[in-house]
Amino acid sequence: MSDLAKLIQQKIATCGPITFAWFMKQALYHPQWGYYTSPGTKIGRTGDFYTAPTVNPLFGTMLANQLYQMWGAADRPAQWVVAEYGPGTGILARDIVVALCQDHPDLYAILDYYLIDISDTLKEVQQQNLAAGEPGASHKFHWVDKLAEIGPGYIENGCVLANELVDAFPVHLVRQSAGELQELYVGLSGGKGDNTFTLLPGQLSTLELAEYFSSQNVQLEEGQRAEVNLQAREWLAEVTAHLQRGYLLIIDYGATSEELYAPFRYDGTLRCFHKHQLVDNPLINLGGQDITAHVNFSTLITWGEQLELRKRELVTQPQFLINLGILDVLKKQPDYIQNPEFTKITSAIKQLVLPGGMGDIFKVLVQEKAVS
Numbered sequence: 055m056s057d058l059a060k061l062i063q064q065k066i067a068t069c070g071p072i073t074f075a076w077f078m079k080q081a082l083y084h085p086q087w088g089y090y091t092s093p094g095t096k097i098g099r100t101g102d103f104y105t106a107p108t109v110n111p112l113f114g115t116m117l118a119n120q121l122y123q124m125w126g127a128a129d130r131p132a133q134w135v136v137a138e139y140g141p142g143t144g145i146l147a148r149d150i151v152v153a154l155c156q157d158h159p160d161l162y163a164i165l166d167y168y169l170i171d172i173s174d175t176l177k178e179v180q181q182q183n184l185a186a187g188e189p190g191a192s193h194k195f196h197w198v199d200k201l202a203e204i205g206p207g208y209i210e211n212g213c214v215l216a217n218e219l220v221d222a223f224p225v226h227l228v229r230q231s232a233g234e235l236q237e238l239y240v241g242l243s244g245g246k247g248d249n250t251f252t253l254l255p256g257q258l259s260t261l262e263l264a265e266y267f268s269s270q271n272v273q274l275e276e277g278q279r280a281e282v283n284l285q286a287r288e289w290l291a292e293v294t295a296h297l298q299r300g301y302l303l304i305i306d307y308g309a310t311s312e313e314l315y316a317p318f319r320y321d322g323t324l325r326c327f328h329k330h331q332l333v334d335n336p337l338i339n340l341g342g343q344d345i346t347a348h349v350n351f352s353t354l355i356t357w358g359e360q361l362e363l364r365k366r367e368l369v370t371q372p373q374f375l376i377n378l379g380i381l382d383v384l385k386k387q388p389d390y391i392q393n394p395e396f397t398k399i400t401s402a403i404k405q406l407v408l409p410g411g412m413g414d415i416f417k418v419l420v421q422e423k424a425v426s
């Protein structure tokens with residue numbers, strides 16, 4: 055049994071069953087043994103899952119185009135901050151800054167790029183990857199633990215960016231039972247000498263869970279299980295408290311409340327990944343597998359509005375990338391039949407845009423604050 059599993063067992067033995075959100079927080083972010091905080095490759099071919107930046111630098115090039123449009127729409131202020139939350143290995147930051155340097159030098163000249171990651175281990179990976187980046191780019195990067203550290207006035211003008219961050223926040227698990235909403239806690243199986251983890255129903259740990267569903271007009275089916283991401287609201291509050299003027303750009307897999315809690319999702323959307331395999335049990339391999347749940351874009355929009363963030367657009371990732379010119383990149387490839395780059399780019403575009411790849415479930419939400 056792993057040290058992390060023992061620690062959680064002891065906690066349950068002394069305090070009783072714990073919320074799934076607390077369990078998931080330990081599994082992913084325990085300072086020593088959490089999945090994201092411990093050493094080892096997580097993202098990309100030799101890790102457990104791919105993300106869009108690992109597919110091709112083209113994704114970063116498109117985001118650079120988007121940032122350039124935002125800067126223009128905000129009247130080209132003299133300083134522009136990009137703050138990326140959860141940058142993982144840092145390659146999206148690299149691709150964005152390299153593309154800005156090449157394609158939009160006027161924005162590149164006044165840009166500062168901040169990286170904010172909960173994992174010190176990944177922070178080191180980012181620092182290694184970005185130090186070795188394109189010449190001229192590394193001085194653009196800064197690391198902070200919180201937006202407040204950026205300085206007085208925080209982000210005066212800029213964009214906060216998060217790719218596959220919100221799906222990695224710990225979630226509460228709930229289930230509709232006998233007409234009532236119950237919370238599912240993590241406890242121990244309880245058999246003699248059996249210390250395996252199991253899900254146990256109980257009363258809601260916070261009334262926010264019931265309010266969450268009533269405010270979204272969602273009624274779960276009898277027996278239906280669902281996840282609730284309350285940390286997303288705290289995070290939005292932190293972002294809006296420090297972003298004075300600009301945009302929040304969230305890219306993630308997920309859906310609106312209506313789709314997310316529809317009866318066909320009877321078992322919810324909680325999933326784990328290990329070595330590119332889908333695992334349906336989050337209670338095993340603690341710290342050794344990723345745990346994730348689909349993002350509820352409806353609540354991000356509603357909570358955002360309560361915090362002065364206005365929804366600008368919610369589109370599918372294919373639509374977003376096509377609007378930014380991803381298909382035009384192909385036209386610009388010289389001599390495409392003999393160009394090996396052409397094949398690489400075609401297959402990356404397929405993966406990012408076509409159904410069957412990431413195009414199916416990924417969405418992009420753009421929210422704005424104080425920009426007309």
Ligand SMILES: C[S@@+](CC[C@H](N)C(=O)[O-])C[C@H]1O[C@@H](n2cnc3c(N)ncnc32)[C@H](O)[C@@H]1O
Nearest residue numbers: 090105140141142170171172173217218219222
């Ligand atoms: C699924 S990975 C995505 C990595 C990267 N954005 C990509 O697309 O390849 C989630 C990232 O979010 C970070 N993370 C999770 N919770 C965070 C938080 N509260 N604040 C900052 N980073 C966080 C993790 O450490 C990890 O780097």
